[in-house]
Amino acid sequence: MASITEKSDSEDTAKVALWNNxxxxxxxxxxxxxxxILWSGWYxxxxxxANLERQNIASGFGFxxxxxxxxxxxxxVPYSETSTFGTVFIVGxxxxxxxxxxxxxxxxxxGFLLGISRLSHNWxxxxxxxxxxxxLRNIPLLLQIFFWYFAVLRSVPGKRDKWSLLDSFHLNIMxxxxxxxxxxxxxxxxxxxxxxxxxxxxxxxxxxxxxxxETGQTFPVLWTSLGLIIGIPLVVFFAMGMPMHLDYALFKDxxxxxxxxxxxxxxxxxxxxxxxxxxxxxxxTATFIAEIVRAGILAVSHGQTEAAxxxxxxxxxxxxxxxxxxxxxxxxxxxxxxxxxxxxxxxxAVAIAYPDLVSVFAGTTLNQTGQAVEIIIMTMxxxxxxxxxxxxxxxxxxxxxxxxxR
Amino acid sequence: MKKIVLSTALGAAVAVAAxxxxxxxxxxxxxxxxxxxxxxxxxxxxxNTDDKGNWTGIDVDVCRAVAAAVFGDASKVKYTPLSxxxxxxxxxxxxxDILSRNTTWTMTRxxxxxxxxxxxxxxxxxxxxxxxxxxxxxxxxxxxAKVCTNTGTTTExxxxxxxxxxxxxxxxxxxxxxxxxxQAYDTGRCDVYTTDASGLYAQRLKLAKPGDHMVLPExxxxxxxxxxxxxxxxxxxxxxxxxxxxxxNAEELGVTSANIDDMKKSTNPAIKRLxxxxxxxxxxxxxSNEWAYNIVKQVGNYGEIFDxxxxxxxxxxxxxxxxxxxxxxxxxxxxxxx
Ligand SMILES: N[C@@H](CCC(=O)N[C@@H](CS)C(=O)NCC(=O)O)C(=O)O
Numbered sequence: 001m002a003s004i005t006e007k008s009d010s011e012d013t014a015k016v017a018l019w020n021n022x023x024x025x026x027x028x029x030x031x032x033x034x035x036x037i038l039w040s041g042w043y044x045x046x047x048x049x050a051n052l053e054r055q056n057i058a059s060g061f062g063f064x065x066x067x068x069x070x071x072x073x074x075x076x077v078p079y080s081e082t083s084t085f086g087t088v089f090i091v092g093x094x095x096x097x098x099x100x101x102x103x104x105x106x107x108x109x110x111g112f113l114l115g116i117s118r119l120s121h122n123w124x125x126x127x128x129x130x131x132x133x134x135x136l137r138n139i140p141l142l143l144q145i146f147f148w149y150f151a152v153l154r155s156v157p158g159k160r161d162k163w164s165l166l167d168s169f170h171l172n173i174m175x176x177x178x179x180x181x182x183x184x185x186x187x188x189x190x191x192x193x194x195x196x197x198x199x200x201x202x203x204x205x206x207x208x209x210x211x212x213x214e215t216g217q218t219f220p221v222l223w224t225s226l227g228l229i230i231g232i233p234l235v236v237f238f239a240m241g242m243p244m245h246l247d248y249a250l251f252k253d254x255x256x257x258x259x260x261x262x263x264x265x266x267x268x269x270x271x272x273x274x275x276x277x278x279x280x281x282x283x284x285t286a287t288f289i290a291e292i293v294r295a296g297i298l299a300v301s302h303g304q305t306e307a308a309x310x311x312x313x314x315x316x317x318x319x320x321x322x323x324x325x326x327x328x329x330x331x332x333x334x335x336x337x338x339x340x341x342x343x344x345x346x347x348x349a350v351a352i353a354y355p356d357l358v359s360v361f362a363g364t365t366l367n368q369t370g371q372a373v374e375i376i377i378m379t380m381x382x383x384x385x386x387x388x389x390x391x392x393x394x395x396x397x398x399x400x401x402x403x404x405x406r
Numbered sequence: 407m408k409k410i411v412l413s414t415a416l417g418a419a420v421a422v423a424a425x426x427x428x429x430x431x432x433x434x435x436x437x438x439x440x441x442x443x444x445x446x447x448x449x450x451x452x453x454n455t456d457d458k459g460n461w462t463g464i465d466v467d468v469c470r471a472v473a474a475a476v477f478g479d480a481s482k483v484k485y486t487p488l489s490x491x492x493x494x495x496x497x498x499x500x501x502x503d504i505l506s507r508n509t510t511w512t513m514t515r516x517x518x519x520x521x522x523x524x525x526x527x528x529x530x531x532x533x534x535x536x537x538x539x540x541x542x543x544x545x546x547x548x549x550x551a552k553v554c555t556n557t558g559t560t561t562e563x564x565x566x567x568x569x570x571x572x573x574x575x576x577x578x579x580x581x582x583x584x585x586x587x588x589q590a591y592d593t594g595r596c597d598v599y600t601t602d603a604s605g606l607y608a609q610r611l612k613l614a615k616p617g618d619h620m621v622l623p624e625x626x627x628x629x630x631x632x633x634x635x636x637x638x639x640x641x642x643x644x645x646x647x648x649x650x651x652x653x654x655n656a657e658e659l660g661v662t663s664a665n666i667d668d669m670k671k672s673t674n675p676a677i678k679r680l681x682x683x684x685x686x687x688x689x690x691x692x693x694s695n696e697w698a699y700n701i702v703k704q705v706g707n708y709g710e711i712f713d714x715x716x717x718x719x720x721x722x723x724x725x726x727x728x729x730x731x732x733x734x735x736x737x738x739x740x741x742x743x744x
Binding site: 052054055056057058069070071072073081150153154158159173174256257258259264272273350351352353355359363364366367368369370372 | 490491494495498514515518519520539540541542547548550551552557558559562563565566567570575576577578579580581582583586589590593594595597636637638
């Protein structure tokens with residue numbers, strides 16, 4: 001007995017010693033945690049496989065190569081009913097990216113405008129911004145989507161009628177119709193000119209910053225860049241004999257009633273499902289961005305502005321060179337979460353038949369194949385990936401803007 | 407972060423997969439005291455709530471009949487409204503015991519989803535609805551049309567096949583919820599609304615001006631609609647299957663909810679077996695021998711539920727057509743109770 005007690009005692013002391021070593025302790029916990037995660041992952045996976053098999057539910061990724069058999073209203077890559085479920089995945093993914101990227105662009109523009117307006121000294125402007133923000137921020141997004149889709153759809157002209165602008169842009173219940181640019185031989189030179197212009201502007205900007213640091217002389221970078229990016233390509237465009245024409249939307253109001261209205265294959269059309277989702281997403285997210293921008297600007301102490309004017313900077317320059325760079329440091333991290341929200345909220349598309357990933361893949365494809373597990377995992381990984389890419393980009397931008405100790 | 411998301415994903419997936427399949431559904435139902443029935447989110451005549459909030463319809467009556475067979479009380483049903491897209495997952499995961507929601511019996515659904523179709527309570531086919539003022543008389547004139555429908559349905563696939571086979575172009579606008587399809591079609595976003603013909607008659611009632619719309623003569627598919635259960639529980643499958651058969655047999659034998667008490671005294675052996683005076687048919691299903699008596703007494707025979715929910719005297723005004731008994735030139739046929 002005694003010897004056993006002794007032995008365990010000595011073991012105890014050894015353990016206690018290890019226990020007191022924080023490094024070893026942390027290592028043990030981490031190994032345990034990883035082990036636990038791996039084990040539960042494996043356990044759930046094998047359980048899942050067994051259950052699926054027992055219930056006779058098909059599994060595996062073979063379905064990605066089978067024919068989908070249904071139509072999709074908007075596809076950025078060639079798609080027909082004979083395409084595979086794999087192509088459906090791509091179509092849905094691109095539609096999600098399309099509405100998210102454009103939505104983020106408009107939400108940011110509108111958000112900055114609203115945020116600055118709310119701080120405006122002009123009473124009317126600041127109150128208008130306040131009312132806009134407080135109203136739209138507090139109405140559920142899904143309702144706003146329905147509003148833009150159903151309420152607005154009902155008030156635009158029907159299929160056989162239209163509202164037109166300059167005879168080339170038209171709106172009716174079938175969507176927004178615009179001329180489509182058709183590029184001809186030689187137009188590639190215009191594209192090269194634009195690219196060259198962008199690269200040149202980049203170097204000019206660097207050179208002018210350096211020169212300003214050294215000599216204090218300024219250089220009209222903006223105008224030079226505009227000239228390089230727009231002006232020179234325009235010259236190239238005309239020099240090449242205008243290698244582009246516009247394909248206008250074609251509207252017919254004669255013939256059978258079914259075929260009246262805008263004709264397929266002419267011009268470019270943005271479907272109402274896309275427009276409604278885009279409007280709702282950008283107008284809703286803009287309210288949050290506006291508040292973030294306002295907070296960011298308010299976070300820059302007034303002393304900074306005063307110091308800037310004491311140095312003789314004009315108010316535009318103060319905003320651009322002193323206030324905004326400092327405000328951005330406060331703005332960017334929460335702005336990133338708004339971008340992520342917008343991407344994830346785009347999945348509400350399913351409510352109004354916009355064919356995003358959740359609608360055509362996690363919806364229709366799931367229902368036609370019944371392979372819930374594979375499809376949901378793929379869909380979640382896509383959103384995770386999109387979110388991580390956005391975060392990474394914003395983190396990079398944030399690091400770029402961060403305060404550099406000098 | 408990634409790990410957490412992934413394991414939640416798998417967790418959710420396991421929750422879906424770890425269900426009561428294989429377990430005795432009937433015992434579970436007896437223990438919990440009600441049948442959990444998956445229905446539509448509102449399709450008049452099939453599954454719809456009335457102004458008092460009670461579910462009615464030919465699909466609802468199938469569930470009520472099952473409850474009558476199990477509990478001797480047709481009211482012991484709880485309903486889960488499901489969109490076309492959600493319905494199969496709800497059944498697979500054990501959230502519902504029976505799916506009775508205008509669901510078409512197809513080979514893919516029968517063989518890959520781990521489900522069994524227990525029969526057909528309504529033989530249907532897909533049709534097209536258009537505005538009368540379009541002047542269209544046949545589906546073959548629909549080239550170039552914009553078509554509204556529900557996602558996750560056979561409808562979506564049939565319409566693609568039909569237009570492709572007839573070399574017609576079309577554009578599909580597919581919504582998840584039926585009410586949104588109706589609304590979009592009503593506002594004029596689409597020229598055509600396509601779904602099961604019965605669904606067209608039902609949904610037409612929801613349009614602003616039902617009289618302005620017509621259903622085209624073409625029926626482009628076979629849509630046998632019926633109740634669905636999970637695969638792997640034969641006892642429960644048998645019970646649902648024979649509930650349907652009992653209603654059809656009752657109609658064939660002239661047994662109705664009104665005369666069934668008198669029929670208990672009938673000398674016809676087939677009727678005696680059906681109403682439970684002779685034989686142990688209920689016991690063999692795992693319920694009481696009064697099972698079919700309770701079904702017909704409380705819910706009605708097949709003809710009665712058809713007439714009450716979708717028949718000529720209802721707003722849907724559908725005639726028996728192919729849903730007449732086989733002995734009257736239709737397709738409804740049930741194996742004998744013996
Ligand atoms: N029978 C077809 C279509 C079923 C379907 O979902 N039909 C729609 C239109 S009639 C519907 O039930 N809507 C009612 C709802 O979604 O609640 C199928 O099984 O795929």
